[in-house]
Amino acid sequence: MRFPFSLTRSMTGYLVRKRLAREKRFPLVLMLEPLFACNLRCTGCGRVREYADWVHQRLSVEACLAALEECGAPIVSICGGEPLIYPEIGELVGQILARRKHIYLCTNGVALAEKLPLFRPCSRLFINVHLDGMEATHDAITGRPGVFAAATAGIRAAKAAGFQVCTNTTVYRQTDAQEIAVLFEYLTQLGVDGLMLSPAYGYEAVREDAAGAADDVFMTRPEIEEKFRDLRRLVGGRRLVTSPVYFDFLCGHRPLQCAAWANPTYNVCGWKGPCYLITDRHHETYRELLDATDWDRLGPGRDPRCEHCLVHCGFEPAAVLSAKGRDLARMAVWQMT
Numbered sequence: 001m002r003f004p005f006s007l008t009r010s011m012t013g014y015l016v017r018k019r020l021a022r023e024k025r026f027p028l029v030l031m032l033e034p035l036f037a038c039n040l041r042c043t044g045c046g047r048v049r050e051y052a053d054w055v056h057q058r059l060s061v062e063a064c065l066a067a068l069e070e071c072g073a074p075i076v077s078i079c080g081g082e083p084l085i086y087p088e089i090g091e092l093v094g095q096i097l098a099r100r101k102h103i104y105l106c107t108n109g110v111a112l113a114e115k116l117p118l119f120r121p122c123s124r125l126f127i128n129v130h131l132d133g134m135e136a137t138h139d140a141i142t143g144r145p146g147v148f149a150a151a152t153a154g155i156r157a158a159k160a161a162g163f164q165v166c167t168n169t170t171v172y173r174q175t176d177a178q179e180i181a182v183l184f185e186y187l188t189q190l191g192v193d194g195l196m197l198s199p200a201y202g203y204e205a206v207r208e209d210a211a212g213a214a215d216d217v218f219m220t221r222p223e224i225e226e227k228f229r230d231l232r233r234l235v236g237g238r239r240l241v242t243s244p245v246y247f248d249f250l251c252g253h254r255p256l257q258c259a260a261w262a263n264p265t266y267n268v269c270g271w272k273g274p275c276y277l278i279t280d281r282h283h284e285t286y287r288e289l290l291d292a293t294d295w296d297r298l299g300p301g302r303d304p305r306c307e308h309c310l311v312h313c314g315f316e317p318a319a320v321l322s323a324k325g326r327d328l329a330r331m332a333v334w335q336m337t
């Protein structure tokens, strides 16, 4: 199975309840950013730029749990910033698991081996390590030698300790699809349980880097579609956790309408609206984010800021929620294999 049975069962039950209640918009994944501080400064990371003034602040565990309670999402993606340098990360993960939620603990992996004793393996916990290429490429993107070695050492240690580990790879304009095939072979040998691919497109927070250095790594929609058609040919048979419907969209083979409301972002400034990537304002509550945002005016063809966006947290939920008939069957087969 692509995801543990517990995740499939809890998501199916949750979706059925929401459908029966005829709720039009509801959360699937809470993007929880307990802090913005990080031990790296990677090419393409918007957070260290957009939230530079808040980098020394962090959410309390109580505030994180209150946000989760308020929105009720069945899955929490703990991101940031680097969550493993959040001082209360062990307690936060334990408290969320105690509430029977599923967690993607997103990390650059640098401190993973050292911090593993803070956690216990659980079918509802995935450690999600960011790796953008093999050693030379990844160290260049993260701006520091030794990051690839530390992250892969962390993956080995986590697998040896019985954790579920997946990886997330951002695909830039310069990314060599063949290198991603080599990377995925390597990660498969390490026993990684799932491989995720994300396209890099230039949104406000990264395009407006004062140095202007990051500009040329971001792709336009046609570039993303071409790159992902290559990737599908090279790595389509791997254990991808990118759904087949979303992958079709990434290849330009089908349209999807953005469902950013399903993956809301909560951080020290509040509920980030309208989405993970662009910021109009921060809201005090998830309900206020839902009610105050004109969702029908967002998305490619509607808002110029969305024109090249194919981001996972906006369109993977759209793929899941829109799947019917043959697509639903494809999703079921994908999950079962």
Ligand code: SF4
Pocket: 258, 259, 260, 274, 275, 276, 277, 278, 298, 299, 300, 303, 305, 306, 309, 310, 311, 313, 314, 315
């Ligand atoms: S398409 Fe959706 S996820 Fe992408 S930038 Fe626009 S609102 Fe955000």
